Amino acid sequence: MRNKTTILLSLFAVICMVIIGCSSGSNSSLSGGNWVGLSGASATVNYATLTGIITDENGQPLENVYVRILSASMVTDSAITDSTGRYQISMPSGVYTVTIQRNGYASVIEEVVLAAEEVKVYSTSISTAAAPTEPVNANIIGTVLLNATSEVLPNITVALMKDGKALATTTTTTEGKFIFQNYTTGMYSVSLSDADNKYVPTTYVIHILNDGKLSPELPKLYLSARTIEEEDTEVYYDKVTGTIYDDFSKAPLQYVKCSIKGIGDAVSDLNGKFVFDRKFLPETYDLTLERNGWTTLTTSFTIRQQKADPTKTEMVPATLTYFLSQNPETNKGAISGRIVNEITGKGIPGLIVRLYPYYYESFTNVVSETVDGKVIEREEIIDGWTLRGNPYPIVSTRTSSDTDSVASLSGSFRIEHVEPTTNERKYVVYVGVANTGLIATETVRSGFKFYVPDSNNASQVHCFDDVVVTKNITTYLHNFDLPNYDSPY
Known part of the structure; x- marks a missing residue:
């Protein structure tokens, strides 16, 4: 009887040890380690390495390129290239989508297959993106x-x-x-x-x-x-x-x-x-x-x-006061102007000046009408200039104050490095008081929305809504027509 009891207790102890071993194994991490199942077999997650160098179209290495790797099961990781354009990512074996992104460049998306313990070299070049027509994230x-x-x-x-x-x-x-x-x-x-x-x-x-x-x-x-x-x-x-x-x-x-x-x-x-x-x-x-x-x-x-x-x-x-010189850029234009009190002829200092893009948009609208009992459809062109919703200024500045050296420049402003206008884009220059901006009024024509400057803006001093800029030339704006006035620009 004692022998049977001893055998049963020993068997019970072995079973407990197996159960405890299985339980502790199930809590082990799968990341780069082993775990033991009920069968006692060992399963290993084998990682692969993806590395390479990202260059521009001229073969020069690019720093701060964002490299992201993503599997169908949403396993993901990322890296940022160093000053030599190099990156490195370690992931479990599998099929992944690699996305290459850098500000100002066209993104590249490729599929790669990583085998267990493989060191795969994936290097590529990315090209400069086309100039955007709207602000880009x-x-x-x-x-x-x-x-x-x-x-x-x-x-x-x-x-x-x-x-x-x-x-x-x-x-x-x-x-x-x-x-x-x-x-x-x-x-x-x-x-x-x-x-x-x-x-x-x-x-x-x-x-x-x-x-x-x-x-x-x-x-x-x-x-x-x-x-x-x-x-x-x-x-x-x-x-x-x-x-x-x-x-x-x-x-x-x-x-x-x-x-x-x-x-x-x-x-x-x-x-x-x-x-x-x-x-x-x-x-x-x-x-x-x-x-x-x-x-x-x-x-x-x-x-x-x-x-x-x-x-x-x-x-x-004791006082930090600095004057920055404009740095002209080939094939860009500039806008200069002066805002004065039309009664006294004196310049108005401290006004806010903001430059906004103004876009030409054209839509084709199908119009149905009945002629002699027959329904006839014709195309109607709806076009016009629009600020495209909530307008975003390209740049802001203020009109200048009188100075001891150049008193006549009070009320003056200047904006450099402006892209020349085209048939699809020109500019609006808003001048107002305090920290204000252009307000757009929505107009609807045949179901299409256009946004134009709001002439009832109480903060507005003046608005130039048809500003044309030519490369290497300064466009001069003013809100007055005074005799014998010689523009300093």
């Missing part, structure tokens, strides 16, 4: 580096914002890369920080242009390691501000990107003013000013302790 891809050594920084928190609103957050990869997908044109703030608080939080500005490209094209964002805690020193300069003007018209320049390496970016507002709202330790800082259509300016300023009172600081120069 884009991916915001960049690299985060250490300011002192330019080494890439992984695990940095990257937050995307626009107009003060948080849009998305991500973390940099082991290569220091980050991506935000499919965003519309405009100015975006990218804030960098880290969980361990080893680096000074920094904000940069990235601009998605109407053609879907980024400015800067290959964003490299720098973080500085914390060396001196700002709260540990009483000697610092609080908030750096400055103003930027167009050198030609003396009008304030909006949307100028102002960069201080290791500190971050700021963007000039409608009055040409930029602000770095943080504490600056005593040292010399390099400042770069950039805007499409104007020559980039690199300058510097110094924060130093005052000789009379070393506990206080001062900035040299």
Whole structure:
């Protein structure tokens, strides 16, 4: 009896061990590991590697190309090419669709088959996309580096914002890369920080242009390691501000990107003013000013302790005022103008000026009518100029104020790098007060919608709705007809 009991207990123990073994095996990860089923057989997930180099049509390697791989069962992964155009992705064996995307280039979609433990090389070239007729969405891809050594920084928190609103957050990869997908044109703030608080939080500005490209094209964002805690020193300069003007018209320049390496970016507002709202330790800082259509300016300023009172600081120069020169581009046009008080003849400063595209559209409408008892159909052409719904300005600026050197330029404005008009596209130039924009009125003709400038816009001072631009020529606009007035343009 004792032997039977012993045998039964031993058998029970073996069964329990098998059950426990099966249970623990079912919780094992399938990712790159083994698991044991009831049969005791070992199943292995064998990964393959997809790698290659992405180039342009001239064979030059392209950085920041987004490579995405997707299976029919929605297994997916992605990578971003480095400065040599190289990428690498590891996935289980199978059939995948590979999508290659880069801002300003035509996408490529291919099917690849990955065998177990295979290292498959898939390299391809992508071609520059045709110039878009409307604003194009884009991916915001960049690299985060250490300011002192330019080494890439992984695990940095990257937050995307626009107009003060948080849009998305991500973390940099082991290569220091980050991506935000499919965003519309405009100015975006990218804030960098880290969980361990080893680096000074920094904000940069990235601009998605109407053609879907980024400015800067290959964003490299720098973080500085914390060396001196700002709260540990009483000697610092609080908030750096400055103003930027167009050198030609003396009008304030909006949307100028102002960069201080290791500190971050700021963007000039409608009055040409930029602000770095943080504490600056005593040292010399390099400042770069950039805007499409104007020559980039690199300058510097110094924060130093005052000789009379070393506990206080001062900035040299004391006022940061800069004038950017236009950078003419072959085969592009320009628009200059002046808005004056038609009674006094004096220029009106501080008005907002915005440029909008105006499109010609044509529709074919089939009209039925009865003639002599018979129904006859004929085609009717419905055409006209339209703002295409909620209009989006290509660029904004302000009319200039009087200056000591050029008082006659008050009320002047200038817009550079304008695409020449065609039979299908011309421009509307809106001039208004405060931070306002063009309002479109919807009109319906035979069921087709057209959008034209609203003449009842209370904020509008003047609207030029038939502006033609010719390559290498400046189009001059004014809201007056004064005798003996000699245009400075």
